[in-house]
Amino acid sequence: PQYLFRSSQFGDDVDRPVRKSDGSWTYFASDIAYHRQKAESANLLVDVWGADHGGYVKRMSAATTAITDGKASLKVILCQLVRLFRDGEPVKMSKRSGNFVTLREVVDEVGADAVRFMMLMRKADAPLDFDFAKVLEQSKDNPVFYVQYAHARICSVLRKGREELGKSLQDDDLLKVDVRPVDDASMALVRKVAEYPRMIEQAARNCEPHRVAYYAHELAALFHAYWNRGKDEGERFVDPEAPDASMGRLVLARMTGLALARALHVLGVVPVEEL
Structure with missing residues (x-):
């Protein structure tokens, strides 16, 4: 006989078979066992499925x-599908003809960090166009490079600060610096860094890791703008003749770098110190 699970008593539309009339178990039965095991160690179970499995949620x-x-x-x-592009043209795939690209092949070509960041730059319910060329491009149009470049630039300026100011720039030393943001660019950096704890809490509470990727990209943009403002005005970021102002800028750089690095670590991406 066929065995049914009375799922309609728990919010489903109909009762679902867990054992077929020939005695074999259904996929649903094994899924129930899997979730029973998960429930032994948690009271909130999170599944990530493809959008084509939406009809399976109720049961x-x-x-x-x-x-x-x-x-x-x-x-x-429920995650939307990822479309692969190469040189602006979609990569045609077909399971029937055996023509497909595995995730391993994508990682081998562009690197795990690039794949992780690009996958998380979109909300789960938004489709993603993954262009191999763009992911490897070294420009501001490539969010992976843009964020990593900001972190590498911060590491570079801190090294330069140690050399030109003759200071160790340890965090204990930087905490003693009197930093008073005097312009909109530096104030914007301070505000954005201060958002980090709340952003992480919201991302975790709502199961929305894209918030972390968005934050990293926005913070990187603010730092690049802060850096470029100084260059446009002929102001050196590290100036031995203006040590107090230089130390203030280095404190801003250090705190921005910490927030960027922590956001990247949450995403499973290793922040680079040189590019």
């Missing part, structure tokens, strides 16, 4: 409620 949510007596809940994040 799995019902099963989670049933097997945990309502003590655990299921959150399903």
